[in-house]
Amino acid sequence: MSDDLRRIYNHCDPYKPAADDFYLDCSAARGGGMLSQEFIRRLQLADDHLSFLFAGHIGCGKSSELAELSRRLEQPPYGQPPYFPVVIDTNEYLDYYDADTTDIILAIVTELAAALRDRLGIELYDNYFLRRINEVKKFFLSEVEIAEGELPLWAAKVKVSRLKRDPDARHQVRTALAPKMSSMLDEINMVFEQARSELRKKLVSSDASTLPDFVIILDNLEKIRRFGGREEGLDSQRELFVERYSQLAGLAAHCIFTLPLRLVRSTDGPQLAQRYDGDPFVLPMIKVCERATRRPFQLGLDQLQELLRKRVSPCSIEDVFDADALDFLLAYSGGQTRGLLTFVQSACAYSQQLPIRLQAVHRAAQQAVRTYSTSIPHHHWQKLAELDMSEYRYIPGGDPDFLAMLENLSVLEYINGGEGDPFAAAEPWYAVNPIVRELGQFKAARSSLSKVKSP
Template sequence: MSDDLKKIYQVFDPAPLLADETDLYVDLDAVRGSSGLVKKLAKIIRLSDSPTCQLLAGHRGSGKSTEPWRLQGELESGKEKFFTVFCEILEDIEPNDVDFPDILIAIIRQMADQFRNRLGINLKPGYFKTRWEELKSFLGRDVDLTGVELNVGLAKFSTAIKSSPNTRQEIRKNLEPRTSSWIDAANDVISDAVLQLSKKNYVGLSIIVDGLDKMTLRAHPQVGCSTAEYLFAERHAQLTAFNCHLIYTMPIALAYSCRERDIANLYGYTAPPVVPMTMIVDTAGKRNNAGFDKFKELIRKRLHKTGTKEQDFFKSNSTRDKVIKYSGGQPRELITLIRDSIIEGELPITSSSVEKVKRKAHHAYARQLREEHWAIIEQVSKDNKLSRNEKNDHLCMELLDNRAILLYENGGEWYGVNPLLPTPPSSSKLKNEKKR
């Protein structure tokens, strides 16, 4: 296998771009209908004297995870710089089972880690250290926490929380009655952090918690709502209790659920900010050249980094355009389709390779979707609207979460069916199946 092919494959990595990968970044604001989102989030922080808590939603693959990295760069530049901790929450928690105590430990652990690694500052553990022995039993008798630093001690608990369901429940059970005390402990550490930052010419501290948008949507075992609703609504008081600026990513299905108004009111929004998809075609199915051009630029930038000419990469322009169309305006899906097409055949990528990848996506969705999903999908395909009510809300949340239905905001909010979905069962077939 040639080194050139390896470079090409690796540059088409669907992982979110990091702050220093500006050479690959393409600004999609104009074709997503989300103009200036990063600057707006930063503006709220810069204009506020007291701590703020903001939410950011978006489809997986919309480019949402790149926006927090841009926000970090925005906040850490200019005359008034905020040291910004980027907390990749999935390093510490299990997305299938998330609760506030896990998040608290993860935030403080990653904050202490980044202060040490980026600034050379060891934050004082304070109250946390006095609780080491009490929680030590969850880690095994052979664990010695004497003299450990804050980030190291909390890392041991994060590992236990993520890897063992039983240990996770026991730690939560121990922490839950003392939640307010643990929040106070976290704020003691944050106060020390802000003091240390002032000595390095930072005006404050902000923490971006990325990854909660990927939490699994399922019924909470104790309360009558989803785990996402429980965390962002019922745990609102705890999520907003930290004495610094916070931005949490949240599941798009929750942002567009029947609880949307409750969430907006709790966090002080007219509506939670959302990163929508790039418009590739309009509501009539007509090609949107501006969206296509941006995705062509996204491809060209990655090819340029490897020194590859576009005509040597795609068999034809129509093959390239087919990949863009099948992406549905999802940047990550575009990159994934290209990567899978590289594996499926030889370069240049052919239409046949792209179609094989599309068929695999068809089969994957066919296994996911149930009969009751198809009625909603067919309605969206007809009028580009997602009609929700208490009865079908959970189905709509599932379709948004698995990206069977995609959100667009160009010229007003509208919805489209993912081009990678298989051909839907006919309406007559659905009706006959319902009669059985």
């Protein structure tokens, strides 16, 4: 196996956010604006703290967009004020099948304290959370660690993350802190004010016109499946983002929360704009075909190819893929970046040398074939066929089956964008996942529907 193949395999890790040299702005093919530009514009205009919602399909590139935003906040263009971004991967702290508000608050406070100390040498001390964490540390520290004395807030990050793997300790901490929830929300805002004050002392210069502030970015929050004891799925997501919105929107800091696309497209979607600062920013798939004709959308295909070009450099993309293999990858990714990188990584594993052949790419796609053919409920096939055969390819508002399809990626969301009709440009439309369109069960459902509709 060649070193080039090994390097490409690792550069195409589908679960790592794109590093600066791998990042590509694909907003033109997504039909919308760029997250970092829109958020920073709002940040510069707002007098108060922003509670900003960010949604999109699983694997569409949300973490990469947040990483790019973090870079732009920290190193803005000349003349613009810098910010101190704190990106929190909630996967480090939360059991997505048993999460609650206390878990999120502890993650925010300890991550902020650790980031300030590690990056700027600022230590948060003598505050409510320092005392509270030391009150409950007996539930998740060993006797030796307890005997070491007071646990600094910055050092609590690693310790608190243990709660993810210890349900008993997690329950004990929640039981101890739950009665104090109302005061916890007030106190976290006092911690924010202390952090803001220390940050400004450290960073502000005598000629600065804008004082620095921090931005909390909560990534992967949309992956929570069960929250606050509610039923798994949409009920739990509604509980966190709608019913308990005051616990998120009440944080006196600039915050970005990732939330699931199916909640945004549910009948609860309009409530989100009323509870937070505007409508959620939705990141659609990169468009790879035209809505009505299904002809290839060249701009989208070109951007996906450029995304791969960055990953395979210094090799040329022509040396890495046979032409038919590359065409297959781009078309059957559906414009989902994680799916594309997953196919490439798997194809590398099925190749002994470059270039990657069509046969290896076919084998890479077969895992997705097996997954979709066995996981899609029987009653979804007819609805998928109806969507595929519809003229405008909309989904019925609030339909639980279609919301589930958005979640499991059997249906993908796109936006045309452009400078024409502002309403048509912004209206999302939907397509059956191109892998699903090739499955026998889908073709059978489409054939049956065609016979029913035939005169």
